[in-house]
Amino acid sequence: xxxxxxxxxxxxxxxxxxxxxxxxxxxxxxxxxxxxxxxxxxxxxxxxxxxxxxxxxxxxxxxxxxxxxxxxxxxxxxxxxxxxxxxxxxxxxxxxxxxxxxxxxxxxxxxxxxxxxxxxxxxxxxxxxxxxxxxxxxxxxxxxxxxxxxxxxxxxxxxxxxxxxxxxxxxxxxxxxxxxxxxxxxxxxxxxxxxxxxxxxxxxxxxxxxxxxxxxxxxxxxxxxxxxxxxxxxxxxxxxxxxxxxxxxxxxxxxxxxxxxxxxxxxxxxxxxxxxxxxxxxxxxxxxxxxxxxxxxxxxxxxxxxxxxxxxxxxxxxxxxxxxxxxxxxxxxxxxxxxxxxxxxxxxxxxxxxxxxxxxxxxxxxxxxxxxxxxxxx
Numbered sequence: 024x025x026x027x028x029x030x031x032x033x034x035x036x037x038x039x040x041x042x043x044x045x046x047x048x049x050x051x052x053x054x055x056x057x058x059x060x061x062x063x064x065x066x067x068x069x070x071x072x073x074x075x076x077x078x079x080x081x082x083x084x085x086x087x088x089x090x091x092x093x094x095x096x097x098x099x100x101x102x103x104x105x106x107x108x109x110x111x112x113x114x115x116x117x118x119x120x121x122x123x124x125x126x127x128x129x130x131x132x133x134x135x136x137x138x139x140x141x142x143x144x145x146x147x148x149x150x151x152x153x154x155x156x157x158x159x160x161x162x163x164x165x166x167x168x169x170x171x172x173x174x175x176x177x178x179x180x181x182x183x184x185x186x187x188x189x190x191x192x193x194x195x196x197x198x199x200x201x202x203x204x205x206x207x208x209x210x211x212x213x214x215x216x217x218x219x220x221x222x223x224x225x226x227x228x229x230x231x232x233x234x235x236x237x238x239x240x241x242x243x244x245x246x247x248x249x250x251x252x253x254x255x256x257x258x259x260x261x262x263x264x265x266x267x268x269x270x271x272x273x274x275x276x277x278x279x280x281x282x283x284x285x286x287x288x289x290x291x292x293x294x295x296x297x298x299x300x301x302x303x304x305x306x307x308x309x310x311x312x313x314x315x316x317x318x319x320x321x322x323x324x325x326x327x328x329x330x331x332x333x334x335x336x337x338x339x340x341x342x343x344x345x346x347x348x349x350x351x352x353x354x355x356x357x358x359x360x361x362x363x364x365x366x367x368x369x370x371x372x373x374x375x376x377x378x379x380x381x382x383x384x385x386x387x388x389x390x391x392x393x394x395x396x397x398x399x400x401x
Contacts, residue, residue, distance in 0.1 A: 033394055273302075
């Protein structure tokens with residue numbers, strides 16, 4: 024049996040980012056945890072527990088030959104289980120439709136939808152690659168991807184966007200014809216508009232982002248339909264507050280930062296400091312040096328993922344590597360873009376950095392698969 028060479032560049036990058044993320048979770052959450060939970064280590068310890076579970080899982084999939092995932096049992100069963108979990112969570116968590124809680128453990132099914140979709144796409148496209156633009160290929164793919172996305176978007180628009188973009192990239196690289204790409208883009212736009220309109224708080228965020236003073240909307244919305252819909256939002260305060268505080272944090276860090284544990288914005292000014300906006304705390308405490316360092320980490324993942332996509336010999340491995348790489352890089356891009364005020368506010372965890380067990384578990388398992396593809400590619 025041939026001994027595989029470890030993709031040390033990817034492996035070391037991932038380990039360093041996980042360790043740095045755990046450190047930053049402690050730094051960003053210590054004050055909040057002390058106040059709300061009675062211990063400054065509360066969130067850091069929980070994150071360490073998930074790290075202890077996630078790294079062995081990553082190592083398992085690193086050694087587990089990815090072609091053993093290339094079966095209809097794995098591809099379709101994974102999709103079916105995730106859809107069932109999404110239906111269960113819709114009723115089990117009537118407030119947010121996001122969490123399945125078992126005692127002190129909380130699982131987010133929408134996170135597990137990410138690798139399930141990538142495995143399904145890789146299997147299905149590899150199986151039907153010679154007839155990709157046939158209706159007998161496109162219709163089942165659209166139904167599967169569409170149903171999964173619909174189940175996710177009911178509660179988590181951000182994850183749904185990441186899933187759709189990942190599927191779009193994989194189909195584009197696989198050779199989907201331009202006419203189908205245009206149709207899919209139009210359908211995606213319509214579904215996106217519908218999802219934003221469905222939840223008034225989403226509509227408020229988007230409108231206030233593109234038109235903070237409301238002057239342009241007043242000219243367009245002569246009958247007041249959009250304004251009336253926005254008023255139904257439970258979020259009536261300044262929806263740009265979080266992004267404003269994030270930009271203050273990043274800006275105050277300067278080139279070298281104010282120092283580890285020295286952030287002021289985490290002192291109840293910046294919401295979700297240890298989760299969705301942790302990149303802003305990195306910018307404040309580590310400065311430009313820290314934010315660029317995190318960016319370079321994701322650039323390395325992008326590089327190694329593209330390398331694996333190009334070098335691997337089989338189609339299943341190619342689309343598997345492409346899907347995982349796209350998934351992680353797109354999510355990181357959105358998180359950083361929200362923090363910097365480039366796109367409207369939306370909850371995207373920063374992979375390997377933000378606090379969150381489900382996200383870390385899924386991310387490291389996916390990276391384990393990517394490492395295996397990379398090592399098989401040589």
